[in-house]
Amino acid sequence: MQTRDWDQMDDEAFRLEVRKFFQQQFPEHLRYPPHHLSWAQTKDWYKKLYAQGWAAPAWPKEWGGMGLNGSKMLIFIEEQERHGVARTPDMGIILLGPLLIRFGNEEQKKEILPSTLSGDFIWCQGYSEPNAGSDLAGLKTEAVLDGDEYVINGSKIWTSYAMDATHMFILVRTDKAAKKQEGISFLMLRMDTPGITVRPIKNLLGVEVFAQVFLDNVRTPARWLVGKPNQGWTMAKALLGFERISIGSPKLAQAGLEKLEQVARQQGLMKDPAFVDRYNQLRLDVADLGSTYGRFAEIVKRGGTLGPDVSMLKILATETYQRLTELTLEAAGDAGGLAGKVDFNGMPIDILSPFYMARPSTIYGGSNEIQRNILSKNVLNLPG
Amino acid sequence: MSQEDTNQMLRDAVGGFAARDTSIARVRALRETDPGFDRAVWKKIADAGWTGILVPEKFGGAGLSLPEMAAVLEEFAKTLSPEPLNAVSSLAALTLSGGDNEALQARLLPQIAAGDLIAAVAWQESESGIDPAAIETTAKEAAGGYALSGSKRFAVPFGADAYLVSAKGQGGVIVACVDKSAKGLTVDSELRADGTRVARLKLDNVQVAKADIVASAGAGARALGQAIDQTTILAGAELLGVMSRALEITLDYMRTRVQFDRPIGSFQALQHRAVDLFIQKELSFSVLRDAHIHLAQDADALALWASRVKSRCSEAGMRIGRESIQIHGGIGFTDECDIGLYLKRAMVLSAWLGNGAVHRRRYAALAPALEAA
Numbered sequence: 220m221q222t223r224d225w226d227q228m229d230d231e232a233f234r235l236e237v238r239k240f241f242q243q244q245f246p247e248h249l250r251y252p253p254h255h256l257s258w259a260q261t262k263d264w265y266k267k268l269y270a271q272g273w274a275a276p277a278w279p280k281e282w283g284g285m286g287l288n289g290s291k292m293l294i295f296i297e298e299q300e301r302h303g304v305a306r307t308p309d310m311g312i313i314l315l316g317p318l319l320i321r322f323g324n325e326e327q328k329k330e331i332l333p334s335t336l337s338g339d340f341i342w343c344q345g346y347s348e349p350n351a352g353s354d355l356a357g358l359k360t361e362a363v364l365d366g367d368e369y370v371i372n373g374s375k376i377w378t379s380y381a382m383d384a385t386h387m388f389i390l391v392r393t394d395k396a397a398k399k400q401e402g403i404s405f406l407m408l409r410m411d412t413p414g415i416t417v418r419p420i421k422n423l424l425g426v427e428v429f430a431q432v433f434l435d436n437v438r439t440p441a442r443w444l445v446g447k448p449n450q451g452w453t454m455a456k457a458l459l460g461f462e463r464i465s466i467g468s469p470k471l472a473q474a475g476l477e478k479l480e481q482v483a484r485q486q487g488l489m490k491d492p493a494f495v496d497r498y499n500q501l502r503l504d505v506a507d508l509g510s511t512y513g514r515f516a517e518i519v520k521r522g523g524t525l526g527p528d529v530s531m532l533k534i535l536a537t538e539t540y541q542r543l544t545e546l547t548l549e550a551a552g553d554a555g556g557l558a559g560k561v562d563f564n565g566m567p568i569d570i571l572s573p574f575y576m577a578r579p580s581t582i583y584g585g586s587n588e589i590q591r592n593i594l595s596k597n598v599l600n601l602p603g
Numbered sequence: 604m605s606q607e608d609t610n611q612m613l614r615d616a617v618g619g620f621a622a623r624d625t626s627i628a629r630v631r632a633l634r635e636t637d638p639g640f641d642r643a644v645w646k647k648i649a650d651a652g653w654t655g656i657l658v659p660e661k662f663g664g665a666g667l668s669l670p671e672m673a674a675v676l677e678e679f680a681k682t683l684s685p686e687p688l689n690a691v692s693s694l695a696a697l698t699l700s701g702g703d704n705e706a707l708q709a710r711l712l713p714q715i716a717a718g719d720l721i722a723a724v725a726w727q728e729s730e731s732g733i734d735p736a737a738i739e740t741t742a743k744e745a746a747g748g749y750a751l752s753g754s755k756r757f758a759v760p761f762g763a764d765a766y767l768v769s770a771k772g773q774g775g776v777i778v779a780c781v782d783k784s785a786k787g788l789t790v791d792s793e794l795r796a797d798g799t800r801v802a803r804l805k806l807d808n809v810q811v812a813k814a815d816i817v818a819s820a821g822a823g824a825r826a827l828g829q830a831i832d833q834t835t836i837l838a839g840a841e842l843l844g845v846m847s848r849a850l851e852i853t854l855d856y857m858r859t860r861v862q863f864d865r866p867i868g869s870f871q872a873l874q875h876r877a878v879d880l881f882i883q884k885e886l887s888f889s890v891l892r893d894a895h896i897h898l899a900q901d902a903d904a905l906a907l908w909a910s911r912v913k914s915r916c917s918e919a920g921m922r923i924g925r926e927s928i929q930i931h932g933g934i935g936f937t938d939e940c941d942i943g944l945y946l947k948r949a950m951v952l953s954a955w956l957g958n959g960a961v962h963r964r965r966y967a968a969l970a971p972a973l974e975a976a
Binding site: 495496498499500502503506507508509511513514528531534535588591592594595598599600601602603 | 881882914
C-alpha cells in the first residue's frame with residue numbers, strides 16, 4: 220500500500236495520475252453501468268483500489284485513507300465520473316467511515332475502520348422507513364437497552380446493497396418522549412444477527428438494488444452505539460454537505476446531452492427547428508449548471524464550508540438530467556418504447572435506462588421538494 | 604487592491620448615488636418625457652467616474668475592464684434610473700476605442716468620460732437582427748469623406764448629441780460619427796416599454812468628413828462586434844440587478860402580505876415558486892461570474908460568452924418579472940405598484956441587443972461541437 224503526501228502534489232499532476240490509473244485499471248465492461256453494481260461485480264476492482272491505497276480517498280491517512288483535501292477530492296470524483304467508474308457498495312467508505320472518524324470512540328475506530336477499508340465489512344444504510352421518508356425524523360424503528368445489548372424492532376426500506384451487506388448502520392428511536400429529532404440514536408449491527416429478514420425490491424429497471432429490511436428482536440452490542448444516546452440525528456445531518464455537491468456534478472448531464480445528440484442525429488432531428496430550439500436550451504442549461512457547480516467547487520477547494528444554498532445544485536443537476544432523458548425518449552420516437560439496447564441504423568443505444576435512472580435522483584438524498592423547503596426557509600427566509 | 608475590493612467599493616458608491624441622487628419617484632416622473640432622462644443626473648454619474656470606467660486612462664478614463672463596469676451596472680440597474688449608462692459608456696465608448704481613428708478617440712473619449720458628450724451607436728436596422736454586418740445603409744466615398752444614406756433603429760439613447768452610425772462602404776462596414784444636427788439627418792423616437800426612448804434615424808446623403816470616421820472599412824465590423832458583445836454581457840449584469848431587486852421586493856411582499864390569517868410566504872406552493880425564481884437568478888449570477896473568469900484568460904471566446912450570458916439573463920429576468928406580478932396578485936398589475944416597473948425594465952433589457960431566443964440560436968451556432976467539449 221502506498222502512503223503518499225498528496226498535498227505536496229499540484230492539482231493537475233494529481234488529476235493526470237488519477238486519470239491514468241482509472242484508464243489503465245478499471246475494467247472496460249463495467250464503465251458507465253446502467254444501474255448500481257453488486258459486490259460480486261465490483262469486488263475485483265475494489266481490491267485493486269485497496270491495494271493501490273485508494274479505497275478511501277476522503278479518509279485521513281492514519282486510517283488508511285488518501286487524506287485528500289477538498290480540491291483533490293473533487294478531482295478524484297470528477298475523474299471517476301469522466302471515465303465512468305462504477306460505484307462499489309461504498310456506504311461504509313463514504314458515509315460510515317467519516318462519521319466514525321468524527322464521532323466514534325477509539326475502540327470503534329479500531330474494530331470497524333480497517334475491516335471496512337479492506338472490504339471485509341460491507342455496509343448498508345438503515346435510515347428511511349416505510350412511514351418515514353421525507354419526514355425521516357419521524358422514524359419508528361425502536362432500540363431498547365437490555366443489559367449490554369440493544370434490542371431493535373422495526374423495519375427499514377430503500378436500503379441499497381442490503382443483499383451484499385455484512386453490516387448495517389442504522390438510525391433508531393431510543394427516546395419516545397423527546398422531540399422527534401432528539402430521540403434518535405446511531406447504532407451498528409451485523410446483518411447475520413438472528414431476527415433480520417431482507418426482502419429485495421425490484422425497481423423500475425427490473426433490477427434489485429435496494430431492499431426492505433425487517434428487524435425482529437435484533438440484538439447488537441451496546442458498544443456499537445456511536446456517539447451518545449439520542450444524538451444520532453445531529454451526527455447524520457452533519458455529513459450531508461459533501462454529498463450534495465457530488466450529486467450536483469454536471470458530468471451526468473453532460474453525458475446525457477451526448478446521448479441525446481446521438482439519438483437526434485440518427486433520427487434526423489437536427490434539421491427540425493422546433494427540436495433544435497429545445498435541444499439548444501438544454502445545452503445552455505447544462506453549461507450554466509457547470510458554471511454553478513464551479514462556484515460551489517471553488518468554495519470546497521478553498522477549504523470553505525458549503526451553506527444551505529448548495530441544495531440548488533442538487534435541484535439543478537437532477538432536473539436538468541431528467542429533462543435530457545425525457546427529450547431523448549421523445550427524440551427516439553417509436554423506439555422510445557423499446558427496452559434495452561435499441562438499434563439506431565446499426566448503432567445500439569439504451570434509451571430507457573437513463574430515463575429510469577433519472578427518476579429517483581429527484582427523490583433520494585432529500586427529495587427536490589425537501590431541497591426547495593430548505594432553500595425557502597434557510598436561504599430566502601420565508602416564514603415556516 | 605484586489606478586484607473584489609475594487610468592485611465592492613464601486614458597488615458602495617452606486618449605493619450612495621441610489622440613496623442621494625435618484626428615486627423611484629424620479630424614475631416615474633421621467634417616463635415618456637423627452638428625451639426620457641436627466642442631463643443633470645448624468646453629470647453626477649460622470650462625476651462619480653462611471654462614464655469613464657471603460658475609457659482608457661490616456662483619454663481621461665479609469666481604464667478598467669468588464670468586471671468593474673458590470674459591478675456598477677448591476678447596482679445602477681437596481682435603481683431603474685433611465686440614464687443610458689451602458690449604451691453610452693460601454694457601447695459607444697468601446698466602439699470608439701475599438702476603431703482606428705486615434706485623433707477622434709482623443710477628441711471624443713474624454714468628453715464621454717466627463718459626461719459632456721452623449722453618443723448613441725446606431726448599428727441596427729429594421730430587419731438586421733444582431734448581425735452588425737447585415738445592413739443596408741450605404742457609405743459612398745465623397746469629397747474628403749463619405750455620404751451616408753439609409754435608416755437606423757433601436758439606437759440608445761434618443762436625444763444623443765452624436766450618433767455613431769454603421770454603413771456599408773467599399774470593402775466593408777464603416778462607423779461614422781454624425782452630429783445630431785447634421786444636414787440630411789432626421790431623428791425620431793420610439794417609446795419603449797419602460798417609458799424611455801430609442802432613436803430612429805433617417806440618413807439622406809449625410810456628409811461625414813474623414814476626420815469623423817470612427818472605424819474604417821478594415822476595422823468597423825470588428826470594432827462593432829466586440830463593443831456589442833461586451834455591452835451584451837454588461838446588459839446581462841443590468842438584468843441581474845433588476846431581477847435581484849424584483850425578487851427581493853417580491854420576497855418582502857410574501858413575508859408581509861397576510862391571507863387566510865398567515866403570511867402568503869408560508870404557503871408551500873408560493874415558496875417553491877420563489878425558490879425556482881431564486882435559482883434562475885443564481886444561474887444568471889453563475890454564468891456572468893464564469894464569463895468574467897474565462898474572458899480574462901481567453902478573449903477570443905467573447906461572442907460565445909456574450910450569448911450564454913444574454914440568453915440566461917434575458918430569460919431569467921423576464922420570468923422573475925412576470926412571476927413577481929403573479930405573486931403580488933391584483934396590486935401587481937397596477938401602475939402604482941413598483942414591481943411593474945421592474946418587469947418593464949426587464950422587458951426592455953431582454954429585447955435590447957438580442958433577446959434570449961436570438962442568443963440561444965447564436966450560442967448553438969458558435970459553441971464547439973459536443974465531442975470537443
